[in-house]
Amino acid sequence: MSQENVALLRAAYDGWNAGKGFDPELLTPDVEFIQPEIGDTEYHGREGVARGIGELTGVFDDVCAEPEDFFVAGPHVVVFVRLKGVARGSGIGLELPLAHLFRFRGKQVDLWHTYPDRNEALKAVGLEE
Amino acid sequence: MSHENVEIVRAAFKAFEEDDMEAVLRFCDENIEITQAPELLGASPTQHGHAGVLEAFAIWPDLWDDYRVEIVRLIDVGEYVMAWTINRGRGKDSGVPVEMPFAFVFSVRAGKIVQWRLFMREEQALKAVGLEE
Numbered sequence: 001m002s003q004e005n006v007a008l009l010r011a012a013y014d015g016w017n018a019g020k021g022f023d024p025e026l027l028t029p030d031v032e033f034i035q036p037e038i039g040d041t042e043y044h045g046r047e048g049v050a051r052g053i054g055e056l057t058g059v060f061d062d063v064c065a066e067p068e069d070f071f072v073a074g075p076h077v078v079v080f081v082r083l084k085g086v087a088r089g090s091g092i093g094l095e096l097p098l099a100h101l102f103r104f105r106g107k108q109v110d111l112w113h114t115y116p117d118r119n120e121a122l123k124a125v126g127l128e129e
Numbered sequence: 130m131s132h133e134n135v136e137i138v139r140a141a142f143k144a145f146e147e148d149d150m151e152a153v154l155r156f157c158d159e160n161i162e163i164t165q166a167p168e169l170l171g172a173s174p175t176q177h178g179h180a181g182v183l184e185a186f187a188i189w190p191d192l193w194d195d196y197r198v199e200i201v202r203l204i205d206v207g208e209y210v211m212a213w214t215i216n217r218g219r220g221k222d223s224g225v226p227v228e229m230p231f232a233f234v235f236s237v238r239a240g241k242i243v244q245w246r247l248f249m250r251e252e253q254a255l256k257a258v259g260l261e262e
Contacts, residue, residue, distance in 0.1 A: 037228045058223035086171070088222055090192045093170030096249065116230065117250075 002072040005104050009077060013067045022053060028110040035114040049112065060085030060094070068097075073125040075104045080118055101125065131205035134237035138210045141242060142200055150186075154179050158241035166231065166247040185245075193218025193227065209258045210235040213251060234258055 008026055016022045024046045033043040039055030057063050062085060069080040079100045086093045099121030103111035115121035122128050137156055144152035163176040163185045172188045175181075190196045196218040203212045212233040219226050232254035236244035248254040255261055 039225045039227075055223070055225045058225045059220035059227055087189075087192050088220060091171050092188060092192065095168050095170055097168075 002074075002077070004107070005077050005102075006070045006072065008107065009070070009079060009102060010067065013065055013079075013081075017064050017066070022049065024050070026107075026109055027112075028105055028108045031108075031110050031112065033112045037114075037116060056085075059088055061088050062086050065100075071122065071125075071127055073127050076125040077102045077104070078121045078125055078127065131207070131210075133240075134210050134235075135203055135205050137237055137240060137242065138212060138233075138235050139200070139203055142198060142212070142214075145198065150183070154182060156242055157182050157245075158238065158243040161242055162244050164244075164246040166249045167253075168249045169247075190216075190218070192221065194221055194224070195219050198231075206258050206260065208236060210237060211254055211258065213254075 012023045012026050027046050027049055029045060031045060031049060033049045033052050035041060035052055035056065038059065039052060043049055043052040064084045066082040066084070067079050068082055071078040079102070081098050081100050083096045083098050084093065096116070097118060099115040099118040101111070101113040101115060101121045101124055102109045113121070113124070115124070119128065141153055141156040144156065157179060159178060161178060161182060163181055165172055165174050165185070165188065167174075169189065173184075176184045196216070199215045199217070201213040201215060203210065212235070214231050214233065216229045216231050217226065230249065230251075232248040232251050234246040234248070234254050234257050235242050246254075246257060248257065252261070
């Protein structure tokens with residue numbers, strides 16, 4: 001099951017990076033989305049996720065999230081992500097190593113939490129690098 | 130002397146907060162060297178001199194509205210002063226708030242900042258001064 005979750009996430013990142021957005025079908029209707037450094041920082045539901053991603057792309061153009069490593073801990077998957085973007089209107093790019101923590105309920109994600117500090121994400125699920 | 134250096138850096142941040150660029154420059158040596166965070170792409174990785182200070186502010190802080198720097202910690206580490214900060218601003222078009230942590234490593238000589246390095250992660254700054262967590 002856990003490797004199946006990793007495969008679902010890989011496909012979701014592929015879709016996102018291909019400009020199709022993050023597949024809403026992978027998210028439960030009551031999904032909670034937390035991105036501490038951007039916008040409102042906490043969002044609820046699929047529309048909330050779309051709004052949160054919209055706020056990210058509101059300040060950065062050409063956003064791309066490249067998954068580098070996947071760590072499975074029970075229903076959780078921590079993904080080390082390299083988030084790339086260009087600050088809107090500036091030509092100044094930013095390339096940030098972050099972590100995304102996903103919690104699965106069945107085959108859907110009910111929690112997606114971005115961590116600027118990758119180790120904090122691992123600690124949150126009882127793993128340490 | 131280390132405490133004095135910390136206070137010079139603190140005063141430079143305060144001058145920036147007050148939008149007093151002339152005061153910021155008074156705290157910077159004429160030959161100051163600034164090194165940008167490696168995660169910042171598309172900008173010159175280093176700037177030099179007082180013109181370089183202004184150029185550095187144009188690279189990142191000027192991209193945002195209501196840009197503010199909050200000092201979380203400011204400590205002396207031998208010949209360096211380290212500052213952990215939270216930088217906040219709003220997208221110029223979108224108004225979306227953005228919050229970025231930046232760590233600064235300063236070298237101060239004879240009352241002036243001679244080197245100023247930026248990092249987006251604390252561990253990078255610690256490594257730069259020979260400290261590892």
